[in-house]
Amino acid sequence: MFKFNNVVEQVLLLGLLPILGGSRNLLTAVIVTAVFVLIALLSRMISRIIKIEALADSHWIFLLAFGISIAYVCYLATAYLYPEVYQYSGMYILLVGVTPLTYIGCKEEVSFSSLWKKINVFFVAILLVAFFRELIGFGSIVGRDLMEVGFAPLSIFGQSAGGFVILGTIWILFRLLAVLGKINLEYFQLEGAEMNE
Secondary structure, three states: OOOOOEEEEEHHHHHHHHHHHOOOOOOOOHHHHHHHHHHHHHHHHHHHHHHHHHHHHHHHHHHEEEEHHHHHHHHHHHHHHHHHHHHHHHHHHOOOOHHHHHHHHHHOOOHHHHHHHHHHHHHHHHHHHHHHHHHHHHHHOOHHHHHHHHOOOOOHHOHHEEEEEEHHHHHHOOOOOOOOOOOOOHHHHHHHHOOOO
């Protein structure tokens, strides 16, 4: 299998479902990112506390159960505090608790700075997708209508398919800029990348 050795491609692949489902608008993107950060940091903390030797390979089962539990709490909190976000992206908030991207920082060979780099790229990616989806698909930004009466938004971009197109476009632009030498890929290299597929 081809190995993606830079942080942008790993974030786009490992966070694909949360990005697509959580990018309906900017508010949803911020909430999904907050859940992602919470689960990633708490899971990393727990992974450093538990005795991996005692649990052997089953420590991943423990971490998954922990992550799913936190995701469920965030799922319920979102349903109570932001019902409009829950209505469209509740299931994706649960998925944050099982995406591999959440557990990258639990690996022994991954430093906190590498985890934080992935979190930052996830946040930028989901915000970009959410911005364009909300603007083009709904004709608004942060819930404020920007289009005049008579101008209909391109509703396809409000759906997951439109989000996929926008996310793919961002990835293609990133690769194009890298090929043209406008982006130094060494800056995005990951420590221990040869162990991540």
